Amino acid sequence: xxxxxxxxxxxxxxxxxxxxxxxxxxxxxxxxxxxxxxxxxxxxxxxxxxxxxxxxxxxxxxxxxxxxxxxxxxxxxxxxxxxxxxxxxxxxxxxxxxxxxxxxxxxxxxxxxxxxxxxxxxxxxxxxxxxxxxxxxxxxxxxxxxxxxxxxxxxxxxxxxxxxxxxxxxxxxxxxxxxxxxxxxxxxxxxxxxxxxxxxxxxxxxxxxxxxxxxxxxxxxxxxxxxxxxxxxxxxxxxxxxxxxxxxxxxxxxxxxxxxxxxxxxxxxxxxxxxxxxxxxxxxxxxxxxxxxxxxxxxxxxxxxxxxxxxxxxxxxxxxxxxxxxxxxxxxxxxxxx
Amino acid sequence: xxxxxxxxxxxxxxxxxxxxxxxxxxxxxxxxxxxxxxxxxxxxxxxxxxxxxxxxxxxxxxxxxxxxxxxxxxxxxxxxxxxxxxxxxxxxxxxxxxxxxxxxxxxxxxxxxxxxxxxxxxxxxxxxxxxxxxxxxxxxxxxxxxxxxxxxxxxxxxxxxxxxxxxxxxxxxxxxxxxxxxxxxxxxxxxxxxxxxxxxxxxxxxxxxxxxxxxxxxxxxxxxxxxxxxxxxxxxxxxxxxxxxxxxxxxxxxxxxxxxxxxxxxxxxxxxxxxxxxxxxxxxxxxxxxxxxxxxxxxxxxxxxxxxxxxxxxxxxxxxxxxxxxxxxxxxxxxxxxxxxxx
Numbered sequence: 001x002x003x004x005x006x007x008x009x010x011x012x013x014x015x016x017x018x019x020x021x022x023x024x025x026x027x028x029x030x031x032x033x034x035x036x037x038x039x040x041x042x043x044x045x046x047x048x049x050x051x052x053x054x055x056x057x058x059x060x061x062x063x064x065x066x067x068x069x070x071x072x073x074x075x076x077x078x079x080x081x082x083x084x085x086x087x088x089x090x091x092x093x094x095x096x097x098x099x100x101x102x103x104x105x106x107x108x109x110x111x112x113x114x115x116x117x118x119x120x121x122x123x124x125x126x127x128x129x130x131x132x133x134x135x136x137x138x139x140x141x142x143x144x145x146x147x148x149x150x151x152x153x154x155x156x157x158x159x160x161x162x163x164x165x166x167x168x169x170x171x172x173x174x175x176x177x178x179x180x181x182x183x184x185x186x187x188x189x190x191x192x193x194x195x196x197x198x199x200x201x202x203x204x205x206x207x208x209x210x211x212x213x214x215x216x217x218x219x220x221x222x223x224x225x226x227x228x229x230x231x232x233x234x235x236x237x238x239x240x241x242x243x244x245x246x247x248x249x250x251x252x253x254x255x256x257x258x259x260x261x262x263x264x265x266x267x268x269x270x271x272x273x274x275x276x277x278x279x280x281x282x283x284x285x286x287x288x289x290x291x292x293x294x295x296x297x298x299x300x301x302x303x304x305x306x307x308x309x310x311x312x313x314x315x316x317x318x319x320x321x322x323x324x325x326x327x328x329x330x331x332x333x334x335x336x337x338x
Numbered sequence: 339x340x341x342x343x344x345x346x347x348x349x350x351x352x353x354x355x356x357x358x359x360x361x362x363x364x365x366x367x368x369x370x371x372x373x374x375x376x377x378x379x380x381x382x383x384x385x386x387x388x389x390x391x392x393x394x395x396x397x398x399x400x401x402x403x404x405x406x407x408x409x410x411x412x413x414x415x416x417x418x419x420x421x422x423x424x425x426x427x428x429x430x431x432x433x434x435x436x437x438x439x440x441x442x443x444x445x446x447x448x449x450x451x452x453x454x455x456x457x458x459x460x461x462x463x464x465x466x467x468x469x470x471x472x473x474x475x476x477x478x479x480x481x482x483x484x485x486x487x488x489x490x491x492x493x494x495x496x497x498x499x500x501x502x503x504x505x506x507x508x509x510x511x512x513x514x515x516x517x518x519x520x521x522x523x524x525x526x527x528x529x530x531x532x533x534x535x536x537x538x539x540x541x542x543x544x545x546x547x548x549x550x551x552x553x554x555x556x557x558x559x560x561x562x563x564x565x566x567x568x569x570x571x572x573x574x575x576x577x578x579x580x581x582x583x584x585x586x587x588x589x590x591x592x593x594x595x596x597x598x599x600x601x602x603x604x605x606x607x608x609x610x611x612x613x614x615x616x617x618x619x620x621x622x623x624x625x626x627x628x629x630x631x632x633x634x635x636x637x638x639x640x641x642x643x644x645x646x647x648x649x650x651x652x653x654x655x656x657x658x659x660x661x662x663x664x665x666x667x668x669x670x671x672x673x674x675x676x677x678x679x680x681x
Contacts, residue, residue: 063534063535063536063537064505064534167624168391169624197390197391197561198390198561198563198602198605198606199390199601199602199605199620199621200390201605202604202605202606202618202619202620202621203620203622205607205618206617206618206620209617224534224535225535226535227606227607227608228607230607231607231618264536265535265536268535268536268538268539269535269564270538270539270562270564270565270567270568271564271567271606271608272563272564272566272567272591272603272606272608273567273568273591274567274568274570274587274588274591274592275588276567276568277568278539278542278543278546278568278569279539280543281536281539281540281543283536283540
């Protein structure tokens, strides 16, 4: 993934277009806007660029309020960005062909209890996208629903069941089937397993891996659980207050985190090791107000390694060992000491 | 683990539960939500009830506090809290204990706080009610506790409404509220599940330090094995309403024995050990229905080591070593050897 190192590059040097290519995406909301009142700008997503190739999994991690969900809404075309571009397989997403776009990028949401209509059968729920997009004859649609159900491991007899008759894991399989029935290229999975029990979570994660191999799917995997991310992702992007502070190959980011924020996130992962006790988190004050983001580096008020320069100027993107990091520790070629 | 230093084994348990069962009437018959659960917690000790949804861990905690729904029937040989038999108390006597001697923290602080009252009013109400104190005294106590739990500018926070606080702050407020009357037992049901990972660690640290300072017993209910491993002194793994394995946290995590405990631990991706191409362990199938008579081992349909004998009779808890018990017909060595083969 050489092009990823050049974070600012517009497209891959390879012939194959990128499954998803996001360039300098920015979304600004105006809070408290009224008649004759300008409102305060909130930069939910701030100059985010990312490239994902076919069949790859990019995980986006960060705390609540960091802009993960806004970014996923932008990638789904549910919202138009203030500036920046999103290309799917080389073609730009524009408002006009939203419907065509929706065929190629599909969501899987966190909570399978609220994302499925309780009054419709599983068959109807999975068929819906086909009806909306007017795909195939009724027989073809039926066949496609049955085929997709089989793919995600739902028994055929459930086609007339209602969501309330199913377990959480089965519901999430329905949500995945509903996304896959369109034969999309990209799946945006927003915390797809955090509402599930651990044994079921493992089943769903294994299913997602297996589907990706079978169908050459590309996933954008949004999660706050770093151990799940390590299992799923090829690439990891760490988001803080609307910006990607570190992007790189999963192994690199998760074993040798560069950005102090990534380091803190990783140290708060609780593995089942009773000897280790609770980690000590060095994160000073609480999450900053996104309406008044700190000057300079946005992480500096909470950063255990902040120096003077951090409060004065925002760090540039720098490539360190294959990861792109926004941190002053790495500018001027100075390597950070951990 | 780290709580170990302050636990005195000579102390009498704060809570002793023996053969607690909860049956719930449902249209299809009787649902055995909790069957013959026994455990005890001492001052400053943390007991973790761990298991997946529907395993009965939350019902167990509600049963202790006598907050079960009307359709539920509680039976127990003993639910002894500070020497009082809770099952014998009247509703009025119970409500004097709840929030006073026993504190509770729930998963979602937004739904446990009243959105139309100021934080301060909600904290003070408990104290005024249980301690028959005046408003001023209650306010002082609230401000003291907020400072204790690391809240800057407590005076201002007390006048705010729940929606003005972040998730982590709200959970801190719940902890402060629970501390108002200086309880001896805290029951925390998934206290950090709704929080971010960094906030989770901070809240757990806070609970741990308060617990040591005030020597409170903590019953921590969670499905997160990472939280259990780092917090608990004692662990009880629950499945389908029964304890299937229990022991000290170190023993259970070092030598998981029941096939369900082993399966659960295999399901967790671990940094450095799992990579995208290694399949995660998973437990096939789903939890059995708890309606009707329970015969044999309730895990047998999902168990890789199940055999004919597992489907009938009552499976008893057996000793693995001192204070480490598990509910399985197979000897621990057989399970360990069989698990080695399947890998």
